[in-house]
Amino acid sequence: MGHNSPAVTRRLLMPALSRSIAHLDMDAxxxxxxxxxxxxxxxxxxxxxxxxxxxxxxxxxxxxxxxxxxxxxxxxxxxxxxxxxxxxxxxxxxxxxxxxxxxxxNFDAYRHYSRLFKAAVRALAPQVEDRGIDEIYIDLSALNPDGSVNGARQIAMQLQQAVRDATGLSCSLGVAPNKLLAKLCSDLDKPAGITVVTADDLPARIWPLPAKRINGIGPKAAARLEELGIVTIGELAGADPAWLQDHFGERYGVWLSRAARGEDERPVVTESEPKSLSRETTFERDLHPKNDRPELSTRFTRLCEQLADDLTRKGYVGKTVGLKLRFDNFHTVTRDQTLPMPVGDAAAIRKAAGECLKRVPLDRRIRLLGVKVSSLIRRDAAPLPDERPTQGELFD
Missing domain, CATH: 3.40.1170.60 (MutS, DNA mismatch repair protein, domain I)
Structure with a gap:
């Protein structure tokens, strides 16, 4: 009687996917x-x-x-x-x-279709983590209890069809044992692709890829890795963890080593409270704080109105209002003010942002203008002021 190798025995005893985590990314x-x-x-x-x-x-x-x-x-x-x-x-x-x-x-249209595709997914697989206007993580483990690759692929195909039926748009999915691999895989077979990867697939499917494909390895880290002779994920996986810590610091070095080996225990977080909401705009031409004050004031009013609409739609108010300015020399300045009571309407946001503006020297043309509300509180759980501040003139 023949004997199974340890690897074969492990595959017989364990599911191919210890967890079935999907990353769904809308195509373009x-x-x-x-x-x-x-x-x-x-x-x-x-x-x-x-x-x-x-x-x-x-x-x-x-x-x-x-x-x-x-x-x-x-x-x-x-x-x-x-x-x-x-x-x-x-x-x-x-x-x-x-x-x-x-x-x-046309961001109003994009937000509309974003809501449509996410609702279609949640109808089939409710364990969803919202990561942005065009991407989500989905925990499919309960829908694929045996952890089979075929089961994961079938569910991914159903989700893909549900999104197409609801929006007329295509999406790509990566399914893997964790979020890190799922996100990497959703980009491998675009557009309209489905990629399922198990731990056993890492040497053939993942390790030949460039290290910079891992979400969390930015351009600077990728360039530094190349200087050190590490180009692929496989080369990173084979690097001595202590050596990586010497070059990248203890925390990031440990993460690099674990990420290259496909290790990631993060759960799919279905309930996530935002810390802040913001709006900003980059001008077509740099605006002068005095000569272009009417246009700046109009733009600022519109930003505050949009931010107030965002807060209302999501059901929040906030106690801290922030201002962001980027000048024509690309120098960026931020200021914020914490208020005694939470605010959510455009006039109150604009007034507080105007107070922040008084603390910034306006001696250069302005390239970018932004407003933020943080220290968010659920609107239905927060006391609102009885009197609303009136809208004051900006850039006085």
Missing amino acids: FFASVELLRYPQLRGQAVVVGGRRAGGDGEDFPRLATYVGRGVITTATYEARALGVHSGMGLMKAAQLAPEAILLSA
């Missing part, structure tokens, strides 16, 4: 929502960004004609194939893809 989300509005643009290079709206028919602006400071919010996969990507300046992108179509962002 903002651009895909725009294609629902403009289906005639499917298959073309389309970039979303800037402030100029697209037209109808053949009247869509091209990237080559854009003038301004805007950046790409997202792009279709056809545009990405030309070398453009989110976060890239539109003027630089125009050099790479001058004929790409440019559409302005």
Whole structure:
């Protein structure tokens, strides 16, 4: 009678997936929502960004004609194939893809479709952790109790179809024993991909990938790893943990070693209270604090109104109001003020932010303006002031 190897015996006794954790990522989300509005643009290079709206028919602006400071919010996969990507300046992108179509962002529509896809997922798999407008983690363990790869794949296919039925949009899912691997895997077979990875798959599927693909290894850490001769996740997994701690510090060094080996015990957190809400805008041109005061005041009012709407929609008020300014030399200044009573309306937010503004020397043109409310409290659990402050003039 033959004998099973230890690895085979382990697979017979243990499920392939100790936990079934999925990361669902919408495919080119903002651009895909725009294609629902403009289906005639499917298959073309389309970039979303800037402030100029697209037209109808053949009247869509091209990237080559854009003038301004805007950046790409997202792009279709056809545009990405030309070398453009989110976060890239539109003027630089125009050099790479001058004929790409440019559409302005419509965040109200994106939030609408975000709510739709998340509701569709929760109807099938309620253990959801919201990570942003276009991505979520899902704990599928209760739906896949035997931890089988086929079971995980079938559930992922059902979720994918539910999202498509609810929104007309596609998504990609990675399913793995933990959140770190699931997020990495959701990006491997885009668009409309499903990737299921077990611990046994790490050497073949994960370790050949660049180390920078791990969420948490940023450009600086990746560059430092390359300087030290570590390019792939496998090379990082094989590095001496003590050596990593010598070069990256104890905490981050330990994390690097564990992440490369696919270790992550974080749970899917279904209830998460936000610490703050904020709104900010980057101007097309730098605005002068005195010469452009009317425009600055109008922009500030709009930011406070949007932030108040966000607070109302999510059911919060907050006791601390913050201001953020970035000047034309890229120097960023923040100020905040803690109030005796929580606020949530636009006028109160604007008044408090105006008080913060008085503590900032306004001797340079302003590139970015932002407002934040923190120390959040549930609106239904917080006492509100009887008298609301009146709206004061900004930049006086």
